[in-house]
Each structure stands twice: as structure tokens, then as C-alpha cells.
Amino acid sequence: DAEITQSPRHKITETGRQVTLACHQTWNHNNMFWYRQDLGHGLRLIHYSYGVQDTNKGEVSDGYSVSRSNTEDLPLTLESAASSQTSVYFCASSESFEGTEAFFGQGTRLTVV
Amino acid sequence: GQNIDQPTEMTATEGAIVQINCTYQTSGFNGLFWYQQHAGEAPTFLSYNVLDGLEEKGRFSSFLSRSKGYSYLLLKELQMKDSASYLCAVMDSNYQLIWGAGTKLIIKP
Numbered sequence: 001d002a003e004i005t006q007s008p009r010h011k012i013t014e015t016g017r018q019v020t021l022a023c024h025q026t027w028n029h030n031n032m033f034w035y036r037q038d039l040g041h042g043l044r045l046i047h048y049s050y051g052v053q054d055t056n057k058g059e060v061s062d063g064y065s066v067s068r069s070n071t072e073d074l075p076l077t078l079e080s081a082a083s084s085q086t087s088v089y090f091c092a093s094s095e096s097f098e099g100t101e102a103f104f105g106q107g108t109r110l111t112v113v
Numbered sequence: 114g115q116n117i118d119q120p121t122e123m124t125a126t127e128g129a130i131v132q133i134n135c136t137y138q139t140s141g142f143n144g145l146f147w148y149q150q151h152a153g154e155a156p157t158f159l160s161y162n163v164l165d166g167l168e169e170k171g172r173f174s175s176f177l178s179r180s181k182g183y184s185y186l187l188l189k190e191l192q193m194k195d196s197a198s199y200l201c202a203v204m205d206s207n208y209q210l211i212w213g214a215g216t217k218l219i220i221k222p
Contacts, residue, residue, distance in 0.1 A: 035212075042117060042200070042212030043156075058209075090155060097143070097208040101158035 002027040006091050006105035013112055019078040021108050023091030031094045032074040033102065034058075034066060036087040043090065049074055081112045115139045117213035119201050124219045125191055133186045133199050133216045141206020147175050147186045148200040150215065156200055159186070188218075196220045 004025040013019050025032065030051045035043040045058030047066040055066050063085060065077045078085055091105040116138045125131040137145070144163040148156040162168055162177035162184060174187040186199055198215040205211055 040214055042202075042214045043210075044212070045209065097204070101146070101161070102210070104155035104157070106155050107153075 004091060004093055004103050004105045006089075006108050008108060009106065010109045011111070013081050013110070015081055015083060015112055017081050019081050019110065021076045021078075021089055021091075021110070023074045023076065023105055024072055025091075025093045025103070025105075026072065027093055027095070027103060028071060029093035029095050029103075030071070031096070031102075032068070033092045033094075034064070034074065034076045035090045035092065036060065036085075037090060037107075038087050046076065046089075047074075078110075081110075083112050086110060086112045115203075115205065115211045117201055117203060117211055119199075119213040119216045121214070122217045122219065124221060125188075127191055127193060127220055127222050129191050130187065130189050131191060131218065133188075133201075133218065135184045135186070135201035135213055137182050137184070137201070137203045137211070137213075139203045139205045139211055142179060143204040143206065143208060145175075145177055145184050146202045146204070146210070147184075148202065150198045150200055152197070159199075191220050193220050193222070 007022045033048045034046040044060045049055050049068040089108045092102040094102040119135045147159040150156040160175040167176045172189045177184045198217045200215045201213040202210045
């Protein structure tokens, strides 16, 4: 069965360190997204990609970067982790836009100390 | 700015019916989605509305009024497993999903 997986599921890191969160999907979807979810907020879009070599900034992209070298993977990098980046991160993919559901990974809980 | 409003928390009784409302103000409209999210898990798709009216899918129904910027999710014959957060999201004119903060639904026996 097709799926979307994130790793690690939990991570604790120190302020200032570079951190990379992995996202891998076997749906063969062109669209991939990274969101963060914090209490009291809806999912907020960090970065997204509509295909290989395509990346775009979302609503809360400062301090984050992504790269898309193949269809399956969209790793999210925190350049220099800050306490404000403590959150739950979700990766998602979708086949197209209108009317198509997004499939989400299980999430990565990141704590920056 | 763009805004999605939904109640923070609701409580209902097992076997009953509950309606979760969502109002929105967005730059354009290309459909409204409802997702279910159990605690500690990923959101999963429930429904999609792009035209006015009611879409029924088993125990769950979703209604849309574009002129009022309003939707609701109706859950019938509530079961304990329906205890979860319900997320409303609108696709704007740029095909970006704008998400509400979610409604935590508590089901009591």
C-alpha cells in the first residue's frame, strides 16, 4: 500500500543546531507540503513543492528550507534551531489541487532546548 | 487577512448528533475540506464541498453555503471513537489550504 512516512517521530535538539526532518511518500504525488501544528493554531504551511526541483515558501518559512531532488522525498531543514521552532511537524502529499485529499505523515515532535 | 473560525471544544453524548460549525473569510474559494485528527495522530480526510448544499457520507455529512462563508460537519449516532479534533480547511484562490485551529469533540457515555 502507498504511504507517507516521516522520521524521526521524536527529536530533541539544542538551540543553534541544524536539524533535518525526513519525509518520504510512495503515492507518486507531485505535490508535497510541510506544516507545523501548535496549540491554538491551525496547521501552518512552511514550504511546499509541486514537483522535482520546485520549492516554494509558505506562511511561516523563516528559518526553514527544503529541497526536492526526486518525487518521493521532501526533507525539511531547520538551519539553526530556535526554541520557537518547538512544534509538531507534519508532511503531506496530494495528487493535484481541487477536490483531492491530502495524505499526512504521522508527524515529528521536535523539541528545541 | 484570511480567517477560519470554529469552536475550540464541544461535548456530546454517545448515540446523539452533533454539528460543528466553520465560518471563513478567504481570498477566493476553491473548496472546503473537513479532516479528523485523533490525539497524537495525523489528520485524515473526511469530506470536500465546493458547491452549496449537503454532502452525505455514512454517519457524517458536510454542508456548505458559499454566500454566507459557512460550513458545518454533522456527525450522527456518535460513537466513542469519534472523540477527536475536527479541522476545517479552505482552499483559496492560490490553491493553498487555510486551516482552522480545530474543534476538539469530547464524547461522553
